[in-house]
Amino acid sequence: MKILAISDTHGKLDKVRDIWPKLTDIDMILHAGDFIRDGKALSKELKVPVVTVKGNCDNGYSHDDFETVATEYGDILVTHGHMENVKYRLDNLLYKALENDCRAVVFGHTHRAFVGEDKGIHLINPGSLTLPRDGSDGSYAIIRTSKDSFDASIVYYSTIMGGRKPPQSGFLRNLLNYSDSF
Numbered sequence: 148m149k150i151l152a153i154s155d156t157h158g159k160l161d162k163v164r165d166i167w168p169k170l171t172d173i174d175m176i177l178h179a180g181d182f183i184r185d186g187k188a189l190s191k192e193l194k195v196p197v198v199t200v201k202g203n204c205d206n207g208y209s210h211d212d213f214e215t216v217a218t219e220y221g222d223i224l225v226t227h228g229h230m231e232n233v234k235y236r237l238d239n240l241l242y243k244a245l246e247n248d249c250r251a252v253v254f255g256h257t258h259r260a261f262v263g264e265d266k267g268i269h270l271i272n273p274g275s276l277t278l279p280r281d282g283s284d285g286s287y288a289i290i291r292t293s294k295d296s297f298d299a300s301i302v303y304y305s306t307i308m309g310g311r312k313p314p315q316s317g318f319l320r321n322l323l324n325y326s327d328s329f
Contacts, residue, residue, distance in 0.1 A: 148218050152288040152299075154179035154227070154255025155275035157204065160188065162276040162285055162304055167193060169307050170289075177216065177290075179255035179273070180227030181205065202227035202255065213243070220292040221250030228254035228272070237263075237270060244268045251297060253288070260286040260301040271299045 151173050153163060178186035178199035186199025198216050201208040213226035224244045231239035233256050244252045251269035259281045260274030274286035285304035290297070 148174045148292045150175050150177055150218075150223075150290040150292070152177045152179065152253045152271055152273040152290055153276060154253075154273050155181045155202070155258050156185040156277050157275075158182055158185060159277040160185055163189060163287075164192075166276075166287065166304065166307055175216070177223070177225050177253045179225055179253050180212075180229075181255065198225055200225050200227055203229040213247075215247055215249060218292040219294045220297045222248060223251045223253060223290075224249040225253045228256040233257055233272075237265070240270065241265055241268055251290075251299075253290075260288070260303075262288070262299050262301055269297050269299060274301065276304055 149172050151170060156163065173195060176189060176195055176197040178197055180200050180202025181204045183199050183201045183205050186197045190197035198214050200214055201212040210230050213224055216223045216225060224247055228240060231243060233240055233254055240252055240254060253271045255272060257272060258275040258278055259272065261272040263270045271288050271290065273288035274281065276285035276287055279285050283303050286301050288299055288301055290299045
């Protein structure tokens with residue numbers, strides 16, 4: 148199975164529309180929130196199954212705003228991540244995956260791309276195509292699953308659309324990006 152994972156589109160789908168013709172054999176899209184209506188719009192427009200969840204910018208979100216998606220590798224938990232405090236720690240996200248017998252998690256909220264693994268659980272944050280906070284011009288993830296394998300990779304918008312603008316890093320940038328009090 149080949150899955151496109153996106154997050155934090157915030158009502159702006161132009162970059163998703165830009166990359167879509169360049170992608171091949173996508174079986175499903177996972178949209179990890181902000182905004183749920185974006186995922187629903189993509190489902191109608193692109194004619195592919197889209198699993199979408201509410202984020203902190205959607206009305207009426209709760210701890211129950213997550214979905215599980217069955218793959219031949221095992222279930223994937225899809226959540227925005229704000230209720231699990233992903234800006235500060237990933238253990239709550241990991242526990243939620245374990246509680247729901249999931250082998251992977253797709254989440255958003257930080258607007259920063261991340262792929263990792265902990266306790267056998269794959270953790271994927273596709274970043275944001277629309278409002279990235281890593282100095283790039285946006286990112287998404289491609290996930291490939293089979294019965295015996297799981298592979299996730301981050302793709303930057305500029306890589307597929309031409310040019311190269313790598314993400315920026317640094318302590319001060321991270322501090323400013325994650326501070327709600329400045």
